[in-house]
Amino acid sequence: MKIRLCALFALLAQYLAVPAFASDPLASWNEGNTKNAIVQFVKRATDPKSTTFVPQEERIATFDNDGTLWAEQPMYVQLLFALDRIKALAPQHPEWNQIEPFKSAIAGDIKALFAGGDKWLSQVMMITHAGMTTRAFDDSVKE
Numbered sequence: 001m002k003i004r005l006c007a008l009f010a011l012l013a014q015y016l017a018v019p020a021f022a023s024d025p026l027a028s029w030n031e032g033n034t035k036n037a038i039v040q041f042v043k044r045a046t047d048p049k050s051t052t053f054v055p056q057e058e059r060i061a062t063f064d065n066d067g068t069l070w071a072e073q074p075m076y077v078q079l080l081f082a083l084d085r086i087k088a089l090a091p092q093h094p095e096w097n098q099i100e101p102f103k104s105a106i107a108g109d110i111k112a113l114f115a116g117g118d119k120w121l122s123q124v125m126m127i128t129h130a131g132m133t134t135r136a137f138d139d140s141v142k143e
Contacts, residue, residue: 075110078125081141083108085128088143102127 025042029035044050045059086096086105096102101120104112113120132140 078129079121082124082128083110085140086124089128 025039026035044052045054047053083105086102090096090102090106093102096106101113101116101123104110104116104120105124113124129137
């Protein structure tokens with residue numbers, strides 16, 4: 001667990017070391033227990049006097065697929081694309097208005113969509129990503 005936390009927050013440790021970020025290293029985050037726990041963890045991990053100090057050469061930064069760290073309440077960019085794509089394709093498939101998981105996706109009911117679990121999410125991803133050439137996919141993303 002300690003190694004995983006180090007991996008997730010090593011980059012944040014670098015920011016804490018820079019005076020410009022010292023006043024609030026996570027300025028865009030909501031105040032609360034999560035933010036406080038992360039900041040305190042990084043302070044302890046980067047303080048040579050701390051019993052939980054992690055030497056710089058042992059710190060690992062973990063990034064999301066777009067090169068950034070995740071936000072507090074992430075939703076995969078691919079899922080956002082798939083939901084937009086379902087809505088764009090819906091006029092060609094009126095039956096989707098009565099069939100799950102498409103009914104929930106079209107309605108923008110994310111809670112219901114997630115309630116269907118991996119099966120429903122996989123169906124949405126497959127219908128919006130499968131059977132396209134790379135060029136067609138690129139064009140649909142640009143739309």
